[in-house]
Amino acid sequence: MLMRIIRPFSCLPLVLLVLAGTHAQESPQSALVDAGNDFIQEIISHNGLPGTLAVSFDNLSSLSTTDQQLVKSVILGRLRGSGMHVVKAESAAAEVLITLSEDWQGYVWVANVKQNGGSRLVIKRIARVQKTAALRTPTVTLQKLFSWNQDSPMLDFVLDGQTFLVLEPEQVVVYVNNSGHWKATEMLGISHELAWPRDLQGRLQVRSRQITVFLPGTQCTGAVSPAQLQCRASDDPWQLDAGPLASAFFSPARNFFTGVLAGQNAGISVPSFFSAAVWQSGDTKQWLFAGNDGRMRLYQNSLSSPAATFNDWGSDVAAAHSSCGSGWQVIASSGTTNSLQAIEIVNRDAVPVSSALELSGTVRALWPSGSNGQVHGITESATGKYEAFALSVSCNQ
Amino acid sequence: MRRSLLALVVISSLVLAAVPSLASSRPRYGGTVRVLLRHKITSLDPLQESDDPASRDRVASLIYETLTAIDAQGRTRPRLATSWQADSARRVWQFNLRAANFHDGSPVTAAPVAASLKSANPEWKVIATGKQQITIETPYPVPHLPELLALVRFSIIKRSGALVGSGPYTLTDWQPGERALLTAYEDYWGGRPFPDSIEFRMGLSLREHLMERNLGSDHAVELGVDQLRGLEQAQTNQTLLVSRPADLVVLLFLQPNADVAARPTRKPIDPRVREALANSMNRAAISNVLLQKKGAPAGGLLPQWLTGYEFLFPGKQDMDRARKLRTDAGNVTAITLAYDASDPVMKTIAERIAVDARESSIPVQPLGDLHVNTKSGRAALNADAVLLRLPLRSLDPTAALASLADDLALASDTVSAIQRSARSEELAEVERKTLADYRIIPVVHLSQVVWTNGNVHNWQQLPNGNWDLDQLWVEGTK
Numbered sequence: 001m002l003m004r005i006i007r008p009f010s011c012l013p014l015v016l017l018v019l020a021g022t023h024a025q026e027s028p029q030s031a032l033v034d035a036g037n038d039f040i041q042e043i044i045s046h047n048g049l050p051g052t053l054a055v056s057f058d059n060l061s062s063l064s065t066t067d068q069q070l071v072k073s074v075i076l077g078r079l080r081g082s083g084m085h086v087v088k089a090e091s092a093a094a095e096v097l098i099t100l101s102e103d104w105q106g107y108v109w110v111a112n113v114k115q116n117g118g119s120r121l122v123i124k125r126i127a128r129v130q131k132t133a134a135l136r137t138p139t140v141t142l143q144k145l146f147s148w149n150q151d152s153p154m155l156d157f158v159l160d161g162q163t164f165l166v167l168e169p170e171q172v173v174v175y176v177n178n179s180g181h182w183k184a185t186e187m188l189g190i191s192h193e194l195a196w197p198r199d200l201q202g203r204l205q206v207r208s209r210q211i212t213v214f215l216p217g218t219q220c221t222g223a224v225s226p227a228q229l230q231c232r233a234s235d236d237p238w239q240l241d242a243g244p245l246a247s248a249f250f251s252p253a254r255n256f257f258t259g260v261l262a263g264q265n266a267g268i269s270v271p272s273f274f275s276a277a278v279w280q281s282g283d284t285k286q287w288l289f290a291g292n293d294g295r296m297r298l299y300q301n302s303l304s305s306p307a308a309t310f311n312d313w314g315s316d317v318a319a320a321h322s323s324c325g326s327g328w329q330v331i332a333s334s335g336t337t338n339s340l341q342a343i344e345i346v347n348r349d350a351v352p353v354s355s356a357l358e359l360s361g362t363v364r365a366l367w368p369s370g371s372n373g374q375v376h377g378i379t380e381s382a383t384g385k386y387e388a389f390a391l392s393v394s395c396n397q
Numbered sequence: 398m399r400r401s402l403l404a405l406v407v408i409s410s411l412v413l414a415a416v417p418s419l420a421s422s423r424p425r426y427g428g429t430v431r432v433l434l435r436h437k438i439t440s441l442d443p444l445q446e447s448d449d450p451a452s453r454d455r456v457a458s459l460i461y462e463t464l465t466a467i468d469a470q471g472r473t474r475p476r477l478a479t480s481w482q483a484d485s486a487r488r489v490w491q492f493n494l495r496a497a498n499f500h501d502g503s504p505v506t507a508a509p510v511a512a513s514l515k516s517a518n519p520e521w522k523v524i525a526t527g528k529q530q531i532t533i534e535t536p537y538p539v540p541h542l543p544e545l546l547a548l549v550r551f552s553i554i555k556r557s558g559a560l561v562g563s564g565p566y567t568l569t570d571w572q573p574g575e576r577a578l579l580t581a582y583e584d585y586w587g588g589r590p591f592p593d594s595i596e597f598r599m600g601l602s603l604r605e606h607l608m609e610r611n612l613g614s615d616h617a618v619e620l621g622v623d624q625l626r627g628l629e630q631a632q633t634n635q636t637l638l639v640s641r642p643a644d645l646v647v648l649l650f651l652q653p654n655a656d657v658a659a660r661p662t663r664k665p666i667d668p669r670v671r672e673a674l675a676n677s678m679n680r681a682a683i684s685n686v687l688l689q690k691k692g693a694p695a696g697g698l699l700p701q702w703l704t705g706y707e708f709l710f711p712g713k714q715d716m717d718r719a720r721k722l723r724t725d726a727g728n729v730t731a732i733t734l735a736y737d738a739s740d741p742v743m744k745t746i747a748e749r750i751a752v753d754a755r756e757s758s759i760p761v762q763p764l765g766d767l768h769v770n771t772k773s774g775r776a777a778l779n780a781d782a783v784l785l786r787l788p789l790r791s792l793d794p795t796a797a798l799a800s801l802a803d804d805l806a807l808a809s810d811t812v813s814a815i816q817r818s819a820r821s822e823e824l825a826e827v828e829r830k831t832l833a834d835y836r837i838i839p840v841v842h843l844s845q846v847v848w849t850n851g852n853v854h855n856w857q858q859l860p861n862g863n864w865d866l867d868q869l870w871v872e873g874t875k
Contacts, residue, residue: 060701060708101705104641104860105471108705108821123706123821198588198868199424253589254426274423292425294872315423335422383470 032067035109035126036074042122043096043111044082050093050115052085061102068100071109102128141324141354142331142342145374146390148182154378155202156365157388160209163224166388167204167213169196172220174227188229192218199255201365203238214238217252237262241278241319242368246287248276256292261303268303271295275366277319279328286345288330290315296332298345308348316366321373324395325353331375331391333363338379340366342393360387424854424870430595433618436739437574437600442560443549444517446771448737450804451644451788451845452619454549455864456597459579460500461552461562464492464510465543469859471792473543477505477553477563487538487819494529497586499555500567507531513553514546540819544793548800565590565867575599591870616853616871620846622691623741636849640862641702642684642693642842643789646746648674648734649805650782650836651775666781670729670759671835673722676715677757678750684841687745691846695839697828698801702860704794706825710832712839719757731760735780738765746840747784772806786843789861794824797861805837 043049055076059068075098079086089095094115101108103125111122146159148166156167164175164182174186194217203214211229213220219236222229237247238257247263250256251272259272273289280286287299296313297306314333320342321328329342330350338361342354361381369376369390376390436449438456447453464478478492497505507525514523514533522534533542545551555561565587566579577597581590625637652665680694693700696712723729732754736747744765751761768774769783790800799815811831818824831837845862855868 099708101701101708103705104702110706110709112709121706121709121822121825123825125705125821195584195586195588198591200588255423292423294422384468 029067029070031126032071033074035107035124036071037078039109039111039122039124040075040078040082042124043113044079044084046113046120046122048115049113051083052087052091052093053079054089054092054095055079055086056089056095056097058097058099061100061107063100063102063107071100141322141329141393141396142340142357143392143394144357144389145392146376146388148388150386151384152386153200153380154386154388155200155215156204156367156378157376158204158206159390160206160224163206165204165206165211165224167202169200169202172204172211172213172222172229174224186227188222188227190215190218190220190229191231193233194253197251197253197255199364201250201255203367205239214250216250216254240276242370242373246276246278265303270299270303271297273297274315275317277317277330277368279319279321281326281328286328288317288319288345290317296350298348298350300348308350310350314363316363316377318366318368318375318377320368320375320391320393322393322395324393329353329393331366331393333366338362340377340391354393357391359389361385422854424591424868425872426589426591426593426870428592428871428873430592430617430853430869430871431615432595432597433601433615434597434599435619435621438577438597439573441568441571441577443552443554446773448739448768448770448774450770451790451862452599454788454790456577456579457552458549458564458863459566459595459866460564460568461549461554461560462497462564463547463549463552464494465547467544467547467792467796469792469857469865473547473793476547477510478546481543483542487540487542488535490533490535490539490542491526492531492533494531495586496529497563498584499561499563500582501555501561503555505553505563509555510553513555514551516554516556517551535816537813537817538819539816541793541795541816544791544796545799545816547793548790548796550800550803566595569594587867591868595866595869615850617847617849617856620848621740621742622688622844622846623745625689625691625846635851636853636856638847638849638856638858639691640845640858641860642691642700642844643703643861644843644845645695645698645700645785645787645789645801646692646743646840646843647695647698647785647787647805648750648782648838648840649785651778651780664730666732667726667729668834669722669726670732671838673719673726673757674732674750674754674759674761675712675835675838676719676722677753677759678712678838678840679714679753680712680841681714683746683749687749688742688841688843691844692841695842698831698837698839699794699797699828700789700842703789703792703797704821704825706821709825710828710839714753716757719759723757723759729759731762732782733762733764733780734782734784735764735766735769735775735778736784737769737786738767740786742843743784743786750784750840784840788845789842790863792859792861794821798824798827802831807831 057072097112099110101110106128107126109124113120153169154166158165162177166173170190172188173184175182176185197216205212209224211222218231219234220229220231235252237249240246240248248257249260251258256272256274259270261268270289271291273291275290277288285301289297291297296310298308300307312335314335316333318331320331325344329344331340332343333340338359339356341352341356343350344353359379361379364378364380366377374390374392379387434452436452438453441457443457462477466474466476468474479495481492483490506528507530511523511525511531520536524532526532565582565585567582569580570578579595581593583589650666684692684694694712696710697707701707734747736743747763751763754761764780775783787801787804789797791797795818802812802815814827849856852872854870857865859865
């Protein structure tokens, strides 16, 4: 797991601790040096290899010329350091043809050792070391505050002071801050009778150290300390916003809200939806529902009929509160790219107020974070890796 | 202020309206996905021979499940097995099974799983060691057993008259060679699939294919690389998925040795002529010109992109050597080369091989036949050699080579050498030995192609051309 703080998170004292927990990533060059040393070790460990060798190289890989030279010098240096004499073919007792090749996943280095009329292969596979891409800093207002990466699916998370909780399909993992590293201390299992639906959605809430987990057809309650979690079949409504404005029923066997609202709007139905942004701006109460028919419906003050309908948005929206503009922005996923954008509703129009914030994968969840006005979400990359992130909206100068 | 706000509104409309589709939308439940397959599938049993095993396996893998799976990154993943472990010799393996049900409602327990695996490989000793645990004992170490078990032929099937699986779809209508209707299995352990059903139609003519693709309501169409021309220009609302060059087009001599008595009407071909034929082939021209770069020259059985070592088996044309070998061989009678008459690509390649061979004075006579792809069909062929197109069934090199060995009916010691291989060096050595006598001559690796329209989402084509339809969904449904 890799954890990384992208920007200073002023309201959390954990910034430096978390940053200290970042795993140092090996540079591409040092990985090639290590691989070269291991490769030669495998070649020379074979009994009967003579002391005079002719070595030739061929490149079939996408290694840069600089990296090829580096690998060659490591290999030749290591051979000489091991007491081998690298000579011309006519005076060598054995010939080593080294091919720097690659497959779809990484580099493949092949040594064909020819000696006494026979030949022997040594093949070494080396993972491609990715050059860390610099994260694109939002140019306008969306700021990524926090990032947590893991290989297994995440549905939601809560950063609660010195505790970090991650909702996974089968458990809630509790991490505590241990000298700058997040250390998993508890894994609270989630029991459920029926198989989870595809594109599983879930919501994790922690208030006063009490845990509530919403999953399709299931609700779990428990505590952070002492850690415990009990689950039961339930169709209780899920909270849609950070406050008490809205809640709605989630389909027990699907990936969307049924459209039946609860709480203050109990008994009212809207078309079924994937996600919603709910906020109150002055006297105007506003709802934006990302319908699972692909339409985004805006309701203002009344839920009887939409004030406006927008097409071609993504499926995820959440409301963020800030000191900028009208004070409320809708964070919306794109319908075509893996990105988020801040949008303000001006009268009945949707006006983008930030540039797109590119993400590492498809948005799987987007929720308001709590009273701080921020939003947080989960993405899944094309390679099946998950990222949990938190965002805030800051004003342009 | 008012003007600038208006301008911003206009810009916003453009930004939002420019978004053409719901590519990043959440998946939607419902609908029927309609798929056209190129060839006719007459049986969905993975243990039966098929004229088009790749298409058969694609459909079968939606109905029947394996213990393990290889994902798009080549990683071995749990499927019906949740975990596994082996002894230090890698000969005795224990697999723990997840709680799942067959389509007839009965639980997937160790007994039917053991019976199914015994059918797939009688050499294995498969024992139910618990209600949800089996042990597989192999005659020799098999370090890559979990990867082998991801092959469709090791699907867990209850064979009680009808074949019963436990996969995400049930077979609700089956008209061999014409139509298969698969319906979402509501109790699937991995969650009910998004579509209500998938309908496969098979064996339509090229003309019908074109009509359906342009005017019909089909969501996905399996294509040959010969059908790509004209489609590759960017067209809105459709996607063309082209795999890496994966299928192996290979020339197989049917009676290589004098001591093979099974084909009395045919004389074995002189090994020098076989080598000369291999040297005469212009694989680069076949890949770049005939196949319009949707293929790659094949020197080995497994493609370079999968292993990184195919370059060890050079497949370059060497006419000087071909002519010398041909001269050394003396008198040569015409070689009859059979190919799949239903596949225009194979006909073109066979004809090109004949042209190249003629340059080195080796007479090759192409012969179209409809049953070259099955072992039984080949046994009845009156030909010296056959041109085969064999699917790359796995992204794991060991499993892929084991599968090719089965397709090529290689000797049991070769099969065991593949299965015993723990390292790339060993696998490369098996390939080298297999190709050494030129009984098997790799020609090209060929891409697989599928066309999907804009309403289809998450149709994942793996690098080897297999389909991962686990997260498939379609628009236009509610």
